[in-house]
Every structure is written in C-alpha cells, then in structure tokens.
Amino acid sequence: MKYAVPRGTKDILPDDTPLWQFIEDTCRETFGLFNYREIRTPIFEATDVFTRSIGYTTDIVKKEMYTFPDRKGRSLTLRPEATASVVRAGLENNLITPDNLLKVYYLGPMFRYERPQAGRQRQFHQAGVEAFGSADPALDAEMIQLSVKLFERLGLKELEVDINSVGCKKCQPAYREALKKYFESNLANLCGDCRQRFELNPLRILDCKEAHCRKYIEQAPAMVDHLDAECKAHFSQVVGWLDHLLVKYKINDRLVRGLDYYTRTAFEIVSKQLGAQNAVCGGGRYDDLVEEMGGKSVPAIGFAAGLERVVEILKAESRQSKIENRIGLFIATIGDEARQVGFHLLTKAREKGISADIDFQGKSLKAQMKAADRLGARYVYIIGDDELKNKSAVLKNMGTAEQKEVSFGELLSVFVK
Template identity: 65%
Template sequence: MAYSAPRGTKDILPQEVALWQKLEETCRKVFSFYNYQEIRTPIFESTELFARSIGKTTDIVNKEMYEFKDRKGRSLTLRPEETAPVVRACLENNLIGTDKTTKVYYIGPMFRYERPQAGRQRQFHQAGVEVFGSADPMIDAEVIMMNVRLFEELGLKDLGVNINSVGCAKCRPDYLKKLKSFFKDNIKNMCEDCQNRFITNPLRILDCKQSKCQIYLDDAPHSVESLCQECGGSFDQVLDLLGDSGLKYNVNKRLVRGLDYYTKTTFEITSNQLGAQNAVSGGGRYDKLVEELGGKAIPAVGFAIGLERIIELINNQQLTINNDGAVKLYIAALGNEARKVGFDLINQARAGGISADMDYLGKSLKAQMKTADRVGAKYVYIIGEAELAKKSAVLKEMKTGEQIELEFSALLEKLKSETA
C-alpha cells in the first residue's frame, strides 16, 4: 500500500456514513428542542488559548496537542476540545453577556496525540453544548437531562450517570490543602505519577488506579465534603432537580476530570460495554473560564459526547437505522445510440425529482441487471436497438419481476405517479 491513513485516524466509508448522519441529525434535533443553536469554529486556534483554558499541567496540554508553527512563526494547535474555542468565538463576536443566557452546540473533529486503542483515536469527533450566563443549578440539571435524553433517543442502554462537585475558587484551595496534608506522610510510598501530581495537581491523585496507591485513597477526603456553602447548596439542588425528574444518577466522589477549568458540577456518562475507554460523554460547570479568557465573570456549563464511542455502542447493540439511498430508476442500455437516449432519460428523471443512474462501462445486459440489483434500483428500463426505432421499451420492476412496455415519453409520468 503506497499510502495509508495517518496513525489514529480513520476513513468513514460510504457504508457507515448513513449511521453518522443519523447520529448527527439526532444530536441536532435534540439540541434544538432545548433551544441550542449550532456554532462552527476553526479546526485550529492559537496554542495559548488551549494552554490557558485547559491548564498547563494537564496531559492534554503537556503531551497530546497537535501543535505547529505557521509560516509567520505563530504557534497554532489543532483543537483537542471545543469548549475553549467556543468561549473565544462567543467573546470575540459578543454573543455572551451577564444579562442573557447563550446556548450553543457544535459537532466536529478534535485532535489529540495519544496512543490509539479501542475507543480512542487521534482524530475523533465530538458533539457538545455550552450554556453561558447562568449560575442556576437548573441549567446544570437541564444539560445533564438533555444529554441523557439524547442517548435515550438513540436507543442506548445500560449507561451510568456519574456526578460530582469539585468546588469553586473559594473552597477548592482549602480542599487541596486538606488533600495534601492527608497524603503528606505517605506520598513517598506512592507511585511516581502521584508524586508529581502531589505537586502539580493533587486532585488527580484520586483518579490513580495503581494498587499501591489505592490503599491510601480509600480514606482520602472528598471534594464534596469541603464545599463552601454556595457550592454545597447548588450541588444539592442539582441532585434534587435530577431526582425529581426521575433521572437515575450516581454520586461519584472520586470523579475528577482532566481539564482544569471545571468548577462545581462535573459529570460523566459511562457505558459498561466499551472496555477501558468507557466514558461516552463528560462535562460540567466552568464559572471562571470566560473571565480567564478575557471576558466578564460569566458562568457557564457544558458537555461533550464522544461520537466514535456512541457509534461503537450502536453497533454493539445492533440498533439499526434504515438506509434509503437506493435509486428508483436504473437504465440498462445496449449500444451507443441507446446509451445516449438513456443518458437523456436519467437526466430528465433527475430533473423531475426521481433518483436515477445508469451503466457507464458498456457492460453486457446481464451485468447491467446485476448492477441494478445490487444498487437496489426499484425499476430498470431496458433500451436496445429495437427499442430505439419504436421509441418504447420494457420497464421492469425488480422486486416483482413484472415487466411492462412503455414509450420513452411515458416513462417519467409512470415513475412520478408511483408513491414514493
């Protein structure tokens, strides 16, 4: 093979595209039910935007970014996620303010330089939403409920909704202090990563899966226990609202997300059918980010869905979507003259709103019939030498095998009169 797709990237072939379109369509439909509007931002942004927002000590920024210099030496990065670009775009175009809520959604490719494995690629796709302007716990609840609604709409089963609160600028420092003093004595017995985390990002220690670290984690203080009054109150409200709506969730006190901008509510929806990479969506509140990126102090919530993982689930669960891409009319023509007539007829059909195709390889009639069958054509119109003279030919309905003689001029009317 001369060339292959770059590592960690995949072609989405015509056969699978129908499923992708269906998925994207469902996202759009559900998001707009909740009054969200689509926004499209560039695939790359200045590197600094991501470093500032996601956090300089995070894995994403440290080792996963597709960073490059353009011809003027500017450092740019293929977006590893889209929250920061959306914030940037909304600020730049004045879409958000303290006096209104702005609801947007996006669908598109993201890029992270990681080792590919099941459910993880270097180019992958996310659909996500962001709400700006409200600190009301109702918005947290709305966003989570909408996410769940979307998955229900897609027919996904056995998903778990995990929720936590990581506090705010007021209470988080206290919590980090508690964490540090809790680990202080034992940190030297813990893994190397955790020793680094102890300095750079103690929160992340909670997420460690190493068995030698696990023993110290059990009694570690949880962020929910150190929340200030405001954060604690809003967390309770979010849970109440979800409970009232009948949504089943699990408070996961260990849920730590890998992006630094989260405050208060964080959540993650997981599937037990995916292996190691089991998160299908994740998000939370980020009340400081807009300000951090140069705007006013505007609170925000959002989440992102991993579309490849959803596709994987749909395939696993053998949920089907119907494909009606087949053409209605296929013309089998024999000889140059007949092919010309056929070409004219399919173009008339198309102009008249009837999907049509014909053979362009000069194959035998048998082969043309075969092709018509395989592309799922509903009718085949067979034009040969004899038909040219009488300006009339046989129209065959593939499913029934029924054949009727029809004049060229009557073909379109006959097909149009068919119910779609």
C-alpha cells in the same frame, strides 16, 4: 501500499457514513429541541487559546497538542477540544455577556496526539453544547438531562450518569490541602504517578486505578464534604432538579475531570459496553473561564460527546438497522442511440427527485442488470433498438421481477405516484 492514513486517524467509508449521518442528525435535532443553535469555529486557533484555558499542567497541553508555526511564525494549534474555541468566538463576537443567555452547540473533529487504542484516536469527533450566562442549578440539570436524552434517542443502553461537584476557586484550595494532609502520611505507599499528582494536582489521585492506591483513596476525604455553603447549596439543588426531572444518576465523589477550568458540577456518562475508554460524554461547569479569557465574569456549563465511541457501541449492538443507500431507477441500454435516449430520461428522472443511474463501463445488458441489482435499484428500465422505434420499453420491478411495458413519456409518472 504507498500511502496510508496518518497514525490514529481513520477514513469513514460510504458503508459507514449513513450511521454517522444518523448520529449527527440526531445530535442536531436533540440540541435544537433544547434550543441550542449551531456555532462553527475554525479547526485551529492561536495556541494560547488552548494553553490558557485548558491549563498548563494538563496532559493535553503538555504533550498532546498538534502545535505548529505558520509561515509568519505564529504558533497555531489544531483544536484538542472545542470549549476554548467557543468561548473565544463568543467573546470576539460579543455573544457572551453577563445579561445574555447563549446556548450553542458544535459538531466536528478534534485532535490530540495520543497513543491510539480502542476508542481513542488522534483525530476524533465530538458533539457538544455550551451555555453561557447562568449559574442556575436547573441549567446544570437540564444539560445532564439533554445528554441523557441524546443517548436515548441514539439508542444507547446500559449507560450510567456520574456526577460530582469539584467546588470553586474559594473552596477547592482548602480541599486540596485536606487531601494532601490525608495522603501525606501514606505517600510512600502510593504509586509513582500518584506521588507526582500529589505535587501537581492532588485531585487526580482520586482517579487512580492502581489497586493499592485505591485502598487509600476509598478513605480519602470527599469534595462534597468540603464544599463551601454556596457550592453545597448549588450541588444539592442540581441533584434536586435531577430528581424532579426523573434523571437517574450516581453521585461519584471520586469523579475528577482532566481539564483545569471545571468548577462545581462535573459529570460523565460511561458505557458498560466500551473498553478502558468508557466515557461517551463528559462535561461540567466552568464559571471562571470566560473571565480568565478576557471577558466579564460569566458563568457557563457544557459537555462533549465522543462520536467514535457512540459509533462503536451502535455497531456492536448492530442497531444501525442497515440504513440502505438504494437507488430508485437504473437505466439499462443496448447500443449508442439507446444510451443517448436513456441518458435523457436519466436526467429527467433526477430532475423529478428520483435517484437514478446508468452504466459507465460499457457493460453487457446482463452485467448492467447485475450492477443494478447490486446497487439495490428498485426498478430497471431497459432500452434497446426496438424500444427506440416504439418510444416505449420494459420497466422491471427488481423486487418482484415483474415487467411491464411503459412508454418513455409515462416512465416518470409511474414513479411520481
């Protein structure tokens, strides 16, 4: 094989596209129900758009971005996620202002240079929403409800919603100190990675899966206990709204997200049906990002769902219900003249909205029938020399094998009714 897809990318083939289309349609519909409107931003941006928003110390920025100079030497980057792009677009087009509530959604490919693994690719697809202009806890709850509804409509089961609050600029530093103080004495017992995290971002220690680290993590102080009054009130109202909306959730005070811009509410939906990469969706509030990117102070919240992971689950559940791509009519012909007439009828059928096809490989009638069968054609119209004289031919129902004589003129009316 001379050419192959680049590592970590995949072709989505015709057998799978119906499933993808179902997922995409369901996303659009569900987001629409919650009054989100679609936004489409470029697939690459000036590198700064991502480095400044996602954070210089995150893995994404440090080692996972596809960054390249264009012909004029500008540094561009394939988007590793879409929130930064949406903020940039919203600011540039004056859609994000303190007084305007903006609800947008997006759908599309993202790029991260990582080692491929189950549920992890270098090009992958996300569907996400962002809401700007409100710090209302009800909005946080609505967004979590939206993500749950989305997966419900997609038909996913066995999901768990985890939520936490990571505090804000004011109270998070104190919590970091508290964590450092706690881990300091046990530093020698932690794994090498955690010792690094201790310096760079102690919050991430909470995420460590090493068994011997977990012993210490369990006893570590929780962010929830270190929130300032406002963050605490916000979090309890989010939880209150979730209860009111009957959304099931689990407070997970060890939940930490990997992007630097999150504040207050952080949430994740994980599936028990996936491997190590088990999050189907993650998101949270980012009240400082808009200002950091040059806008006024505008609170915001969003989440993104990983579509490959949804596909993986739906395939495993084989719940895709074989969304078949059948055609309505196949026109089988014998001889050149019949083919010309057949092609004419084919055109008319298509004009009437009937999906239809004809042979292009010079096949025998038998082989044409076989081809029609494989295409799942509901009907085959068989035209030969005799039929040309009578302007009438046999229409065969491929399901029942019934045949009846139908004139050229009547053919389409049979389908219309």
